[in-house]
Structure formats: structure tokens, C-alpha cells
Amino acid sequence: MKFETFELERYMSAWENVVDYNLSESGVHPLSLNDILTAEELDELSEMELLYCQANGTETLRSAICGLYPHATPDNILVTNGSAEANFLTIMTLLEPGDELxxxxxxxxxxxxxxxxxxxxxxxxxxxxDHNWQIDVDELASLITPKTKMISVCNPNNPTGAVMDSDIMMRVRELAREHDLWLHSDEVYRGVELSGEESPSFYAGDEMDIVVAGLSKAYRLPGLRLGWIVGNPDFVWKAWSLHDYTTISIGTLSDWVASRILQPQRRTALLSDVHEFLRTNLKILQGWVDDQDGLFSFTPPQAAAIAFLHCHLDGGSVELIERIRDEQSVLVMPGKWFGMENYIRVGYGTPPDYLKAGLERMAQTLSGLRIEAAA
Ligand SMILES: Cc1ncc(COP(=O)(O)O)c(C=O)c1O
Structure with missing residues (x-):
């Protein structure tokens, strides 16, 4: 089997720790253990024996994750190394060559x-x-054939930060049920809505509902590499048996930390800090876009620390972001690597001064491009 290059991750892996300003991240600026644990917990953590963790996640952690999904029990949960592994196991478990997704x-x-x-x-x-980053459900229905096995959505969406309207969500669910399709929803950005109101999950306890999520984005803990799958127990068992081949289990320390911070009160407190911070930063980004003489426009995100800017310059998005990187040592992501040219994705979840400084540098390359375009 030959793997296609995952261009976005390849590029981020190579550059994100090299540039002066990394505005390519989609999550909110990460937290430290000191930010999230008490002194007693830190002591306890330092005494822990580094055993292999319970391979599907400890009962304590899976019970805490269930708290996020009213229809789930611990048997519906598999804990994984990030939502990346959760997505991988889902596809590996359920799809065969020739299936349509x-x-x-x-x-x-x-x-x-x-x-x-x-x-x-x-x-x-x-x-x-032009439809607030929503899908057309009639178009979705027209794509379904007898070979279709799964519909996969990302909600809230990366890279647009859009949240699916509730009536569209209902119709997507109905279509999946009507045609006996797996409905996979990547919800790693759930909890980071700018309104402060958490978007609903697609997980309704149906046999063919699968939700993937984790702690990297809304919870600001990407370094824990903690994700999960929610699905029916038979599917979860099969995905777990593939997890024996991928990573066996997650890290013991990550399981322990996640079990604590997902307790209801702590979780609410952790997420509530994020909303005001993002609203303030989005204003900084909006002000910057307004100052760029119409080079960009965007539909404001409803969730996540990312904005997908429509770029009204000629030329490819990869060339643009590489020029910004080479001239300014600032990293943003090209629309092409999300499947859409003429856009760039800017992460605005960094500390405000860092965001402003990165954007100021980007503006210098853009003013050079405007002069070249006018000449
Ligand atoms: C939609 C989506 N799913 C999954 C991932 C993987 O995240 P992680 O493995 O850190 O949970 C990302 C990372 O950016 C993402 O944007």
C-alpha cells in the first residue's frame, strides 16, 4: 500500500518549531500542568509508577468521557493517542477498498x-x-450510492470554524439512518465555540454513530496526545483490537491527568476561560484584515481558534504562504491543503501580542505583493 503524503501535517512538522511566529496552530495556546493541577495532584503525579496504562483507557477516564455524551457508557469509549489515532482506527475498522465515503x-x-x-x-x-460554510443536504443525498458506507463530517469544522446548523444536522442524521450509513463526526473542536454555548454532538447512541474527539484543541492540551472514539461496543472492540497494532495504549500520565480535568466542574471552568480570550483575539484579526485594502475577506468562525481567509490575490495559496514564511518567518496554512484554493488559514489562538506581531510581519509581505501587482 502506498500512502499519499499528508501535506498539511508534513509541512507543520517540518516548520512549526523553526519559524519566529507560528500562526498555523488550530488550537488555543496550550496550558501547563501547573495551570490545571493542584499542588497535591502534582505531587501525586510525580510519585506515579509508569506502568502500561489500561489499553482502552482506565474505567475512571472512560466514565469521565461518558459525561460528555448522554447516550454513552464506558463500553462505548476507546481512548486513543489523539483524535488522529481515533480517526485512523475508525477508517481502518470500517472501510474496505472500493467502499465510498x-x-x-x-x-x-x-x-x-x-x-x-x-x-x-x-x-x-x-x-x-456564501452559505455561512454550510453544506447543501440535497447535494449530499445525491452523492449516496449503493457503495456508500459512511458520511464523515468535521463539526465544528477545521479550517472554517463553522458549526453545522441544527436543522442540517438533523437532516444529515436522517439521511445516514435511511441509507444504513456509518455517520462519523470529528468533534475535536467542540467546546471552543465563541458564543460560549457548546455545539451539540452527533453521538445519539445509534448503532452507526461514531464520534471522535480529544483534548488537543478546546482543552489546550495537545501534548497529552489524548483522544477518544465513541461508538457501539462491537465497533469499539474491533477498533481496540487494531489499537493493539498501532500504539497498544495511551500514556499512563495522560490518562491520569485527563481523568481529573474532565470532571464536570473542572471541565466547565477550563472551557469558560477560552471564550473571552478568543473573542478578543478575533477582533485583532478582523482589524488586521480590514487594514489589508481588500486583499482578504472572511466569514467569521463560530468556533475554534482558526479563520479561513478568502484571498483575493492572484496565485496559489502554497506559493503565498511559502513567501510569507521565507520573507517573514511566519507560518500560516494554505487553503489547498484543506481542499480549497484561494484561501489561507490563520490560527488566532496565540497570546495577543504574539498574534499582533506575526500579523504585522505578514502585512509587510502583502504590501510588497500589492506593489508588485500594481506595477
Ligand atoms: C479535525 C481534526 N481532527 C483531528 C486532528 C488531530 O488532532 P489530535 O490528534 O491532536 O487530537 C486535528 C488536528 O489538527 C484536526 O484538526
């Missing part, structure tokens, strides 16, 4: 690339910028 675009293209590498026929259903 309907896939939301633009998107984080992990499943796009991995599915195609497996021989799955991945068909895009496009979010529309």
Missing part, C-alpha cells in the same frame, strides 16, 4: 488521504462560503 470539504485531510491510500473512493461534499 462522503467527506466534508474543506477539512483536515487526514481521512481524505488515508482513505484514498486504502483504496476507498472519497467523495467531497462542499461547505459553501
Amino acid at each position: 462522503i467527506y466534508m470539504m474543506p477539512n483536515y485531510l487526514q481521512i481524505w488521504g488515508f482513505g484514498r491510500s486504502l483504496g476507498v473512493d472519497v467523495k467531497p461534499i462542499r461547505l459553501k462560503d
Whole structure:
């Protein structure tokens, strides 16, 4: 089997720790253990024996995760190394070469690339910028054939930060049920809505509902590498038996920390800090866009620390972001790697001064481009 390159992750892995200003991250600026644990807990953590963790996640952690999904019990949960592993195991467990998968675009293209590498026929259903980044459900229905096995959405969406309207969500669910399709929803950005109101999960306890999420984005803990799958117990068992081949288990320390911070009160406190911070930073980004003489426009995100800026310059998005990187040592992501040209994704979840400084540097390259375009 030949794997397609996952261009976004390849590029971020190579550059994110090299540039002066990294505005390529989609999560909110990470926290430290000191920010989230008490002194007693830190002491306890330092005494822990570093055993292998319970391979599907400890009962304590799986019970805490269930708290986020009213229809789930610990048997519905598999804990994984990030939501990246959760997505990988889901596709590996459920799809075969020749199956069709309907896939939301633009998107984080992990499943796009991995599915195609497996021989799955991945068909895009496009979010529309002029419809507040929503999908057209009639178009979705028209893509379903007897070979279709799964619909996969990312909600809230990366890279647009859009949240699916509740009536569209209901119709997507109905379509999946009517055609006996797996409905996979990547919800790693759930909890980081700018309104402060958590978006609903697709997990309704149906046999064919699968939700993937984790602590990297809303919870600001990407270094824990903690994700999970929610699904029916039989599917979870099968995905777990593949997890024996991928990573066996997650880290003991990560399981322990996650079990604590997902307790209801702590979780609410952790998430509530994020909303005001993001609203303030989004104003900084909006002000910067307004100062760029119409080079960019965007539909404001409803969730996540990312904005997908429509770029009104000629030329490809990869060339643009590489020029910004080379001239200014600032990293942002090109629309092409989310399946949509003429856009760039800017992460605005960094500390405000850092965000302003990175944007100021970007503006210098853009003013050079304007002069070249006028000449
Ligand atoms: C939609 C989506 N899913 C999954 C991931 C993987 O995240 P992690 O493995 O850190 O949970 C990302 C990372 O950016 C993402 O944007």
C-alpha cells in the first residue's frame, strides 16, 4: 500500500518549531500542568509508577468521557493517542477498498488521504462560503450510492470554524439512518465555540454513530496526545483490537491527568476561560484584515481558534504562504491543503501580542505583493 503524503501535517512538522511566529496552530495556546493541577495532584503525579496504562483507557477516564455524551457508557469509549489515532482506527475498522465515503470539504485531510491510500473512493461534499460554510443536504443525498458506507463530517469544522446548523444536522442524521450509513463526526473542536454555548454532538447512541474527539484543541492540551472514539461496543472492540497494532495504549500520565480535568466542574471552568480570550483575539484579526485594502475577506468562525481567509490575490495559496514564511518567518496554512484554493488559514489562538506581531510581519509581505501587482 502506498500512502499519499499528508501535506498539511508534513509541512507543520517540518516548520512549526523553526519559524519566529507560528500562526498555523488550530488550537488555543496550550496550558501547563501547573495551570490545571493542584499542588497535591502534582505531587501525586510525580510519585506515579509508569506502568502500561489500561489499553482502552482506565474505567475512571472512560466514565469521565461518558459525561460528555448522554447516550454513552464506558463500553462505548476507546481512548486513543489523539483524535488522529481515533480517526485512523475508525477508517481502518470500517472501510474496505472500493467502499465510498462522503467527506466534508474543506477539512483536515487526514481521512481524505488515508482513505484514498486504502483504496476507498472519497467523495467531497462542499461547505459553501456564501452559505455561512454550510453544506447543501440535497447535494449530499445525491452523492449516496449503493457503495456508500459512511458520511464523515468535521463539526465544528477545521479550517472554517463553522458549526453545522441544527436543522442540517438533523437532516444529515436522517439521511445516514435511511441509507444504513456509518455517520462519523470529528468533534475535536467542540467546546471552543465563541458564543460560549457548546455545539451539540452527533453521538445519539445509534448503532452507526461514531464520534471522535480529544483534548488537543478546546482543552489546550495537545501534548497529552489524548483522544477518544465513541461508538457501539462491537465497533469499539474491533477498533481496540487494531489499537493493539498501532500504539497498544495511551500514556499512563495522560490518562491520569485527563481523568481529573474532565470532571464536570473542572471541565466547565477550563472551557469558560477560552471564550473571552478568543473573542478578543478575533477582533485583532478582523482589524488586521480590514487594514489589508481588500486583499482578504472572511466569514467569521463560530468556533475554534482558526479563520479561513478568502484571498483575493492572484496565485496559489502554497506559493503565498511559502513567501510569507521565507520573507517573514511566519507560518500560516494554505487553503489547498484543506481542499480549497484561494484561501489561507490563520490560527488566532496565540497570546495577543504574539498574534499582533506575526500579523504585522505578514502585512509587510502583502504590501510588497500589492506593489508588485500594481506595477
Ligand atoms: C479535525 C481534526 N481532527 C483531528 C486532528 C488531530 O488532532 P489530535 O490528534 O491532536 O487530537 C486535528 C488536528 O489538527 C484536526 O484538526
